[in-house]
Amino acid sequence: MTIEVQASPRERLLEATASLTYREGAGIGVEALCKAAGVSKKSLYQLFGSKDELLAASLERGSTSYTAALLPPADDGRSPRERILHVFEQVESQAGAPEFQGCQYLAVQIELKDQSHPGSRVAHRVKEELTGFFRAEAAEGGAGDPGLLARQLSLVFDGASARAGIRADRLAGLVRPTVVALLDTAGLR
């Protein structure tokens, strides 16, 4: 992992936490994080108070780029159907990378096994935003039950990224027909 030497201790800790948590899991130790960031434990506790809060801040910091990498630009002129399919094209594309371990906001919640953990709360909110995007597009596209379609699409999103992350499926030829079947059943334009 390359950390720019100009970055502040705070930035280096956030970056190291994001990378190492994704690669090795939320159980990664404080010592490993400090070592990777080149920051003392004392600084970590002064800056973030606890490892739990550092993890939450790191997930929060990554949420903008996570969402931007998945969602289409607002008002891009495409139909709700095309805008929803755009998200799943990104998942399929991301899943092709050798370092892909699935959606970090799903994985961290599975690993923490505690919905009251500060990191779980951030992750839960980030995933809710994705479901909210699906719901808004489903309503815009005239789905019979936008809430149900949003839940179905979130389920497919998490199932697809989890299975690709554990190398149970490469997703090619899988995600699009699955999503299309659900969009068609929901009557989405």
Next chain:
Amino acid sequence: MTIEVQASPRERLLEATASLTYREGAGIGVEALCKAAGVSKKSLYQLFGSKDELLAASLERGSTSYTAALLPPADDGRSPRERILHVFEQVESQAGAPEFQGCQYLAVQIELKDQSHPGSRVAHRVKEELTGFFRAEAAEGGAGDPGLLARQLSLVFDGASARAGIRADRLAGLVRPTVVALLDTAGLR
């Protein structure tokens, strides 16, 4: 956790590993496992060689009851469609339990982040058996592409149990219409 006093050290270790790994994650330490099982570290290493092998043996031991709790009895006279829906009824029912943390064979692979880990290999095989069940039923039911339908159903299975495990969705009113849409699209009888 209650461990029967009559159980052998081997059995107690397998049981403690299954329970604690599910509840707290695959990163659970050897000391915690030995304490819960009432077994010395020396005995653990004599019996299993390593914690990784203990975890793999524990996952292997649980696979029979895992599969039995999900799959319908062989040749129960029901249609492939009904037999597939049976699996998802079990998932929805299991997800209602307060201690439900999602499918343990998915979670352990996400947590280990290493497909060559002995535990990941067992988990991968157990999940492949479920996909194999879906594939056989899909073929029996005349699906246009049984392989695709099996992958879709595995994706829905993992997405549903993961989202219920992290309390992102209670699954009620979600899983059945999702599966039915995919079965209908595949032309399953």
